[in-house]
Amino acid sequence: MNRVLTLADVGVTYGRGATAFAALQGINLDIASGEMTLLLGPSGSGKTSLLQVMGCLLRASCGSVQLFGQALARDVGAEAMAALRLAHIGFVFQHYNLFPTLKAWENVAVALDIKQVPRAQQREQALALLARLGLADRAGHYPSELSGGQKQRVAIARALAGAPRILLADEPTAALDGKTGQGVAAALHELAHREGVAVVVVSHDPRVEPFGDRVLHLEDGRLVDDSRPSRSSA
Numbered sequence: 659m660n661r662v663l664t665l666a667d668v669g670v671t672y673g674r675g676a677t678a679f680a681a682l683q684g685i686n687l688d689i690a691s692g693e694m695t696l697l698l699g700p701s702g703s704g705k706t707s708l709l710q711v712m713g714c715l716l717r718a719s720c721g722s723v724q725l726f727g728q729a730l731a732r733d734v735g736a737e738a739m740a741a742l743r744l745a746h747i748g749f750v751f752q753h754y755n756l757f758p759t760l761k762a763w764e765n766v767a768v769a770l771d772i773k774q775v776p777r778a779q780q781r782e783q784a785l786a787l788l789a790r791l792g793l794a795d796r797a798g799h800y801p802s803e804l805s806g807g808q809k810q811r812v813a814i815a816r817a818l819a820g821a822p823r824i825l826l827a828d829e830p831t832a833a834l835d836g837k838t839g840q841g842v843a844a845a846l847h848e849l850a851h852r853e854g855v856a857v858v859v860v861s862h863d864p865r866v867e868p869f870g871d872r873v874l875h876l877e878d879g880r881l882v883d884d885s886r887p888s889r890s891s892a
């Protein structure tokens with residue numbers, strides 16, 4: 659197992675004093691490359707907070723976080739967190755967050771630009787990323803000309819700009835209907851298995867569950883179950 663992320667006794671507390679609220683407590687967890695981990699739990703159980711800690715968007719209030727075996731300093735600054743995100747982590751959101759006035763490949767190129775890929779290489783790399791998600795023939799379309807599932811796959815292609823080793827997705831299929839949601843879940847699963855990305859997905863969606871190699875359950879900020887269903891669709 660190739661560990662990319664290790665959380666040891668991690669807690670997150672929002673607010674201070676009388677209004678302090680412990681959203682996560684005593685989280686011990688390793689995330690490995692090459693598998694898709696599902697993060698399940700009722701509303702308010704801490705899923706997004708945990709995803710944000712994994713994604714270097716939120717500092718743990720206590721405990722330690724290691725990225726590729728390197729401990730994040732307790733006082734790691736916002737700039738250092740941003741640099742870690744840029745170097746290692748891709749994000750996918752429920753509502754795609756595509757630029758409506760840019761074509762599919764240009765949406766991907768924006769991320770390549772942020773990763774400082776030279777302009778001359780951006781179009782070719784964007785097209786290659788879209789092709790990986792089965793969208794070679796949609797590269798010149800605007801988001802308004804794409805289905806929900808295609809938009810989400812453009813968003814995944816964009817998240818893969820710069821070859822992150824960790825891909826974090828928060829409810830990526832919630833806005834998609836029927837088989838489309840299943841197709842996006844399958845695409846995420848394939849990225850983990852074919853390309854060795856560590857994929858972590860927060861989801862309430864039963865269509866996503868068969869694609870999880872590992873299922874984590876959170877309740878009241880605590881990890882109450884960590885299992886590997888044998889029914890994985892790999």
Ligand SMILES: Nc1ncnc2c1ncn2[C@@H]1O[C@H](COP(=O)(O)OP(=O)(O)OP(=O)(O)O)[C@@H](O)[C@H]1O
Nearest residue numbers: 672673679681699700701702703704705706707708
């Ligand atoms: N910035 C914040 N300030 C104060 N409390 C917060 C903040 N963010 C989250 N919380 C609280 O922490 C708890 C966990 O929130 P979180 O968003 O991580 O849960 P979740 O499982 O993702 O919920 P949902 O499924 O509804 O999105 C909730 O009780 C929430 O109200």
